[in-house]
Amino acid sequence: MNKRKTEGTKKKSIWKLILGFLIFEMIFTGITAPLIVFHGPFENVKKTVVGAAMTTLSHQYIAKLFLSDEEINKILGENVVETIQQDNAPINFKNTHDSNIEREDISDGRKFKGYMLIVHDPTRVKVGYSKKLGVEGELTSQIARDNGAVAAVNGGGFTDSSSGDSKWTGTGGKPVGILMSNGKILYNDLKEDEERDVVAITKSGALLVGPHSLKELNELGATEAISFGPALVVNGRGTIKSGDGGWGIAPRTAIGQRKDGAILLLVIDGRQTTSVGATLKDVENIMLQYGAVNATNLDGGSSSTMYYEGDVINNPCDPLGERSVPSAIFVK
Numbered sequence: 001m002n003k004r005k006t007e008g009t010k011k012k013s014i015w016k017l018i019l020g021f022l023i024f025e026m027i028f029t030g031i032t033a034p035l036i037v038f039h040g041p042f043e044n045v046k047k048t049v050v051g052a053a054m055t056t057l058s059h060q061y062i063a064k065l066f067l068s069d070e071e072i073n074k075i076l077g078e079n080v081v082e083t084i085q086q087d088n089a090p091i092n093f094k095n096t097h098d099s100n101i102e103r104e105d106i107s108d109g110r111k112f113k114g115y116m117l118i119v120h121d122p123t124r125v126k127v128g129y130s131k132k133l134g135v136e137g138e139l140t141s142q143i144a145r146d147n148g149a150v151a152a153v154n155g156g157g158f159t160d161s162s163s164g165d166s167k168w169t170g171t172g173g174k175p176v177g178i179l180m181s182n183g184k185i186l187y188n189d190l191k192e193d194e195e196r197d198v199v200a201i202t203k204s205g206a207l208l209v210g211p212h213s214l215k216e217l218n219e220l221g222a223t224e225a226i227s228f229g230p231a232l233v234v235n236g237r238g239t240i241k242s243g244d245g246g247w248g249i250a251p252r253t254a255i256g257q258r259k260d261g262a263i264l265l266l267v268i269d270g271r272q273t274t275s276v277g278a279t280l281k282d283v284e285n286i287m288l289q290y291g292a293v294n295a296t297n298l299d300g301g302s303s304s305t306m307y308y309e310g311d312v313i314n315n316p317c318d319p320l321g322e323r324s325v326p327s328a329i330f331v332k
Contacts, residue, residue, distance in 0.1 A: 078242060078243045078246075079240070079242065079243030079244065079245055079246030080240070080241040080242045080243065081230050081239050081240050081241070081245060081246070081280075082239045082240075082241050083210065083211065083231075083239070084210065084231070084234035084235060084237060084239055085210070085234075086208065086209060086210050086231075086234050086235060086294060087235050088206075088208065088220055091204065091206050091261070092204070093122060093204065093205055093206075093260065093261030094260070094261070095120050095121060095260055095261055095262065096121050096122070096123050096205060096261070097121065098120035098121050099120070099121060099124075100120045101117055101118065101119050101120070101150065101151060101331065102117070102118040102120075103115060103116070103117055103118075103308060103313075104116045104118070106266065106268065106286060108278075108282070111249075111275075111276050111277070111278070111282075112268050112269065112270065112275045112276060112277055112278045112282070113268070113269060113274065113275045114252075114266065114267050114268035114269055114275070114278075114306075114314060115266070115267055115306055115308075115313055115314055116264060116265070116266050116286070116290065117151050117264070117265040117266075117306070117308065117331075118262050118263075118264060118290075119151070119262060119263040119264075119265065119331050120261075120262050121205070121261075122201065122205030122206070122207070122257065122261045122262065122263045123203075123204070123205040124331050124332045125201055125205070125224070125263050125329060125330070125331055125332075126147070126181065126182065126201075126224050126329070126330055126331075126332055127155060127179070127180065127181045127201075127224040127225065127226055127327060127328070127329060127330075128143040128144065128146070128147045128149070128152065128155075128181065128327065128328045128329070128330045129143065129175075129179060129181055129186060129326060129327045129328070130143065130172070130173065130324075130325070130326050130327070131146065132173060133173065133175070133179075133186060133187065133326060134173055134174055134187070135171070135173045136171045136172070136173045136324065137158065137171055137172020137173050137323075137324035137325045137326045138172075138324055138325070139305075139322040139323075139324060139325075140152055140153065140154045140305040140306075140307055140312075140322060140325060140328045141305070141307045141312050141322060143325075143327075143328040143330065144307045144328060144330050147330050147332070148332070149307070149330035149331055149332060150308070150309060150331050150332070151265065151306075151307060151308045151309070151330065151331040152305075152306075152307040152328045152329065152330035152331065153253050153255070153265050153266075153267055153298065153304075153305065153306050153307070153328065153329050154253055154298065154299055154303045154304060154305045154323075154325045154327075154328055154329075155199070155226045155228070155298060155299065155325065155326070155327035155328045155329050156175050156176065156177065156179065156199070156226035156227055156228045156298070156299055156325075156326065156327045157175070157176055157227075157228055157299040157303075158172050158173065158174050158175055158176060158299075158325065158326050159174055159176050171324055172303075172323065172324035172325045172326050173324075173326060174187075174326065175187050175226070175227070175326040175327055176189065176227055177189060177190060177196050177197075177198070177226070177227020177228075178190055178196070178198065178214060178217075178225050178226065178227050179225070179226055179227075179326065179327055180200070180217070180222065180223070180224060180225040180226075181224060182223060182224070183223045185214075187326075188214065190213065190214055190227075193213050193215060194213060195211035195212055195213045195216075196211060196212070196213075196227050197209075197210060197211055197227060197228060197229025197230055197231065197296070198210070198211075198212045198217065198225055198226065198227050198228075198229075199225065199226050199227075199228055199229075199255055199296055199298065199329070200212065200217055200220075200222040200224060200225035200226075201222065201223065201224040201225075202220055202221040202222050202223065203221045203223050204221065205261055205263075206220075206257070206261075207255065207256070207257035207263065207294050208220060208222060208225075208294075209229070209231040209233075209234060209294050209295065209296040210229065210230075210231040210234055210296070224329075226327050226329075228296070228297065228298050228299055229296055229297055230245075230280070230296065230297055231294070231295070231296040231297075232245075232254065232256075232280060232283055232284040232287060232295050232296055232297055233256060233284060233287050233288060233292045233293065233294055233295040233296075234294055235293065235294070236293045238284045238285075238288060239284070240280060240281050240284055243281075244279035244280060244281040244282075245279055245280025245281050245283075245284070246280070247279065247280050247297075247300075248279065249270065249276055249277040249278065249279055250270045250271070250277045250278070250300050250301050251267075251268060251269055251270035251271060251277055251278075251300050251301055251302070251303075251304035251316075251317050252266070252267070252268040252270070252277065252278045252280075252282075252283050252297070252300045252304060253266065253267050253268075253297075253298040253299060253300050253303070253304045253305070253306075254266045254283045254286075254287065254295060254296065254297050254298055255295065255296060255298060255329060256287040256290070256292030256293075256294060256295030256296070257292060257293060257294050257295070258290070258291045258292060258293065259291065259293050263331075264287065264290050264292055264295065265306070265329070265331075266283065266286060266287070267304050267305065267306035267314045268282075268283070268304070269304070269314050269315050269316075269317065270300075270301075270304070270317055271317040272315060272317060275315075280297060283295075283297065298329070299325070301317070302316065302317055302318040302323045303316075303323050303325050304316060304317070305322050305323070305325075307330075
């Protein structure tokens with residue numbers, strides 16, 4: 001009996017040691033990991049984390065807890081995105097009666113995976129919006145179904161917040177900038193002649209990106225528009241001149257257009273073990289590889305969603321699935 005009792009006591013002691021070691025490792029890692037990230041030798045890791053944290057309103061504390069404002073601003077200043085004036089010469093696309101949509105898998109083999117839709121007829125691409133705009137957003141898939149869409153991606157950002165101090169976690173009801181659908185302005189907080197990054201499509205199917213005022217959009221014949229950016233490709237040239245764009249690694253949504261008029265819709269999954277996410281530079285490179293002459297970033301993060309032929313085909317990173325958004329870009 002005493003022998004069995006001794007063996008049982010030894011086993012309990014071993015398990016206590018193992019449990020104690022695991023708890024120590026968790027505490028040690030929790031304390032040292034941020035110090036290694038922000039004050040260790042891995043500069044690229046630090047820059048990526050700072051960029052990702054500072055492009056949100058709810059997670060800036062991650063960087064500010066370990067770095068001074070001067071250090072943060074120095075890191076952010078290393079990312080230069082050039083503003084290039086888009087050549088808005090009239091274009092007559094020849095494939096506006098081509099109803100084909102191509103779907104391709106996107107992967108760099110290590111960091112991320114996603115999907116690209118190539119919509120040959122640009123006049124099929126429209127802006128959709130929540131039926132309760134200003135109060136509550138809707139899922140991208142629901143906006144798509146409401147409009148009888150074949151495909152859709154999430155559109156512009158929003159500023160509403162849930163109860164308490166948490167920002168960017170609200171209902172998705174209130175957009176920012178301008179929201180125009182089928183020639184009708186549904187929301188606009190731009191001042192007179194104020195230019196802001198937009199994603200707009202003209203009646204002829206031309207994609208407009210970069211800073212534009214409402215007056216310019218009207219003069220260029222825009223019928224669909226939302227506000228977001230930055231523009232990543234303008235007149236066939238990439239806009240990121242140094243760094244990775246400064247927004248860190250995250251899920252991404254983007255739109256571009258080839259010279260023949262075909263619209264490129266891109267979604268990259270992120271914040272998952274199988275797909276960490278992409279930088280803005282990654283998105284720029286993909287758009288250039290696919291022949292984009294103009295392309296711009298759309299709302300990313302938890303909002304990044306791609307709907308195609310009745311299903312959401314990517315994996316939104318929010319644990320609850322799709323996020324409610326005020327607007328979507330869909331293919332009729």
